[in-house]
Amino acid sequence: MKKLLLAVLLCVPTLSLADMVVIAHPSAADISEDEISRLYMGRAGSLMPVNLPDGNPLRDHFEQELLGRSPAQMKAYWSRLVFTGKGRPPVEVATSAEKIDFIAANPNSIGYIPASDVTDQVKVIATIAQ
Template structure:
């Protein structure tokens, strides 16, 4: 039983670690990774951030590596901003495919996806390598 749990954990951990591509609409200007972080934290405007669902491994990885916060810290952060009326959290979509479609259809949005799933519908402005 322990071996099965260890194997499952090892598989789940390997699935989470992927190169992350930060994407925008092809007509959108470049944005620095620092600016991407500020946008996802609600500290900068201009582009609409798009998130994956809470608990999605790629979202957790993005929050840890790019925003420097755990998923629990991000949930608390946005709860506080929403409660005080000082911010609106990123738009949330159900899947990577839905995020690509959303960003491709909305010139003022940005998102993150596995680098292996980039299509010609969007443009990569940064890659976070693992």
């Protein structure tokens, strides 16, 4: 049974940091990973971050790798900020395609998507490097 589980897990594709990009409206300037992190933590207000729903593997990967927090830690973090009135969590959309449409229509927004999903509607402003 353990061998079967291991074989299945090895066949499941995993996300790597090189496969994720941060996108913005085509008129946006490039920003650093530190600035992206501050935006998603509610510590900077120049751009509106856009998230995928809780439990989405890409969101989990983004939060763990770039923000250095688990999904549970992020949920608790935002619950505290919202409860105290000190912040508003990122906007949520259901899919990468919806995120691209939202960002293309909202010049002051930012989001992360798989590099393979990039279209000419948005601009890649950062690549999450290993």
